Amino acid sequence: EVQLVESGGGLVQPGGSLRLSCAASGFTFSSYSMNWVRQAPGKGLEWVSYISSRSSTTYYADSVKGRFTISRDNAKNSLYLQMNSLRDEDTAVYYCARDWVAVTGTHWFDPWGQGTLVTVSS
């Protein structure tokens, strides 16, 4: 069974740092690009970051660029999100999601993990 399990969320003060992890199982992790998506309480979905299968390409949403870093360890079947200079508006449930890409270049996400809650507050 394909499974993604996030961890590392918690309460952090504004300006602080946190590192999220996503453990993958049930598929060949090293063959797939991965993403982080977040959802603020009561709000919609916001894509955060993308990393290619061999880490050669990364993309970030403008809202996190320069503060967040996506990385992966294919030997450990794990995806990470290092979050620095956290702000109140970063409070959200963070999901990791496997990326699919068609020959046309289009992307979609499937499956998603259950999410981990990050709360930025003093």
Added chain:
Amino acid sequence: QSVLTQPPSASGTPGQRVTISCSGSSSNIGSNTVNWYQQLPGTAPKLLIHSNNQRPSGVPDRFSGSKSGTSASLAISGLQSEDEADYYCAAWDDSLNGYVFGTGTKVTVL
């Protein structure tokens, strides 16, 4: 800030057909395919439709997607109580070099 616009809500009685629209621009829907995600209350999002109109295995054929120009739509025919959820459209945006989601539509079964 979402760049794809959806109506905030939609509703119908059991058995009815409900349609959700998604409006974008030339850099996202206009040049890439559209995906739809369903988020049941208190759960993670789930892929519902990819590549404009392709249903993953296990998704009922009551759900269908279409795209025209810079807009897309999701139709739910034969609405059921378990379809009460939030629905999001999404697409890659070539200008932003990122994935964009719609504002989300809450579907209520009356």
